[in-house]
Amino acid sequence: MKILISADMEGATGVTWPADVLPGTAQWERCRRLFTSDVSAAVTGFFDGGADEVLINEAHWTMRNLLLEELDERAVMLTGKHKSLSMVEGVQHGDVDGIAFVGYHTGAGTEGVLAHTYLANSITGVWVDGVPASEGRLNSLVVAEYGVPVVLVTGDDRTCEDAKGYAPGARSVAVKDYVSRYAAVCRTPARTAADIRAAARAAAPLAVRHDPVQAGPFTVELEFDAEHLVGAATVVPGVERSGVRRVAYTSPTMYEGIRCFKAVTTLVSAAVEEQYG
Numbered sequence: 001m002k003i004l005i006s007a008d009m010e011g012a013t014g015v016t017w018p019a020d021v022l023p024g025t026a027q028w029e030r031c032r033r034l035f036t037s038d039v040s041a042a043v044t045g046f047f048d049g050g051a052d053e054v055l056i057n058e059a060h061w062t063m064r065n066l067l068l069e070e071l072d073e074r075a076v077m078l079t080g081k082h083k084s085l086s087m088v089e090g091v092q093h094g095d096v097d098g099i100a101f102v103g104y105h106t107g108a109g110t111e112g113v114l115a116h117t118y119l120a121n122s123i124t125g126v127w128v129d130g131v132p133a134s135e136g137r138l139n140s141l142v143v144a145e146y147g148v149p150v151v152l153v154t155g156d157d158r159t160c161e162d163a164k165g166y167a168p169g170a171r172s173v174a175v176k177d178y179v180s181r182y183a184a185v186c187r188t189p190a191r192t193a194a195d196i197r198a199a200a201r202a203a204a205p206l207a208v209r210h211d212p213v214q215a216g217p218f219t220v221e222l223e224f225d226a227e228h229l230v231g232a233a234t235v236v237p238g239v240e241r242s243g244v245r246r247v248a249y250t251s252p253t254m255y256e257g258i259r260c261f262k263a264v265t266t267l268v269s270a271a272v273e274e275q276y277g
Contacts, residue, residue: 001050001051001052001053001097001098001204001207002051002052002053002054002055002095002096002097003046003051003053003054003055003096003097003098003099003100003151003204003207004054004055004057004088004090004091004096004098004099004100004148005039005042005043005046005054005055005056005057005075005099005100005102006057006059006087006088006099006100006101006102006104006139007035007039007056007057007058007059007060007066007102007103008059008060008087008101008102008103008104008105008135009021009031009032009035009060009061009065009103010060010103010104010105010113010114010116010155011102011103011104011105011113011154011155011156011159011175012031012034012035012038012102012103012175013034013035013037013038013175013176013186013187013188013189013192013193014031014034014175014176014186014189015031015034015035015103015113015114015176016113016114016176016182016183016184016186017114017182018114018120018182021060021061021114022061023061023062023064023065028065032065032066032067033067033070034189035060035065035066035103036066036067036070036071037070037189037192037193038102038103038154038175038189038192038193038196039056039066039071039102039103040070040071040072040075040193041192041193041194041196041197041200042100042102042152042154042196042197042200043056043071043072043074043075043200044072044197044200045196045197045198045199045200045201045203045204046100046200046201046203046204047072047074048197048200048201048204049200049201049202049203049204049205050204050205051204051207053076054072054074054075054076055075055076055077055078055090055096056071056075056076056077056078057077057078057083057087057088057089057090058077058078058079058080059086059087059088060103062081063079063080063081063083064079064080066079078090084259085142085255085258085259086258086262087135087139088139088142088143091142091143091146091148092146092255094146096146096148096209097148097207097208097209098148098149098150098151098203098204098206098207098208099143099148099149099150099151100150100151100152100153100154100200100203101136101139101150101152101153101154101155101163102152102153102154102196103154103155104134104135104136104153104154104155104159104163105134105135105155105156105159106134106155106156106158106159106162107125107126107132107133107134107135107136107137107162108123108124108125108126109124109125109132109223110132110134110158110162111158111178112155112156112158112159112162112178112181113155113156113158113176113178113181113182113183113184114181114182115158115181117133117134117135117138118135118261118265119265119268119269121225121277122224122225122226122229122268122269122272122277123222123223123224123225123265123268124223124224124225124245125221125222125223126138126220126221126222126223127220127221128141128218128219128220128257129218129219130219131165133220134159134162136150136153136159136162136163136166136167137162137165137166138254138257138258138261139258140166140167141166141215141218141254141257141258142254142255142257142258144212144213144215144254145212145213145214145253145254145255146212147209147210147211147212147213148209149167149169149170149206149207149208149209149210150163150166150167150170151167151169151170151171151203151204151206151207152170152171152172152173152199152200152203153167153170153171153172153173154172154173154174154175154196154199155174155175156174156175156176156177156178156184157174157176157177157178158178159172159174160172160173160174169206170203170206171199171200171202171203171206172199173192173195173196173199175187175192175195175196214253215254216251216252216253216254216257217250217251217252217253218250218251218253218254218257219248219249219250220248220249220250220251220257220260220261221242221246221247221248222246222247222248222261222264223243223245223246224245224246224247224268225245225277226245226276226277227244227245228271229245229268229271229272230244230245230246230247231271232267232268232270232271233247233264233267233268234247235267236249236260236263236264236267238250238251238260239260239264247264249264
């Protein structure tokens, strides 16, 4: 049994505001240990449940946040940027039986601690075939095309609720309860580590590959906080204006859909000015 852990940081234990997740800040140095604790607990739990291999894919910001030296030594970690499938890199090789979304968060324009989709602010909403789409939903559609089930989701309580819509059979762990975008009632790392380990152990038997799901084509729509970002996004072939601050595109598969999404967000982030967005 091989498990892939897609590890994001906004949904980690104790994380509640931007400085907690911005590389180089004192708060990030502190919180990356809490993040590492969550991920390592998931690794240990999956091995408790019978996993033979666990691959961790770093999925936050620079993708260089986890402390390798503090992880369960049985795991291996893929760290660094410029990966074909970004947050779920590794799922495409045909040897992954289940995937865990650890440290995830809710999508842009919704309630949740540090809620966003790919970009911290510029994107105010994402929809797939008319359904609001968090990073969890987007990534679940990608991994389904490889027959890989989502077996575990951790984050705030709103993230766990969101996961019921795209991975209803998955185990989930709320490490904190949403109060506002920048505030939460947080559980201690000792408690969340124990909860995550137990949930991962229970989730391991769910890691059974199924037939690939070919549910496309998919129509993806994005809304931005400024009109000029539409111009940046529509540089990508196939991406068209669908409103004053919206663009949309249709992809035959979610593999292609997420790669187009990456291209759009890269161009949009480059078009954002420091003060006015």
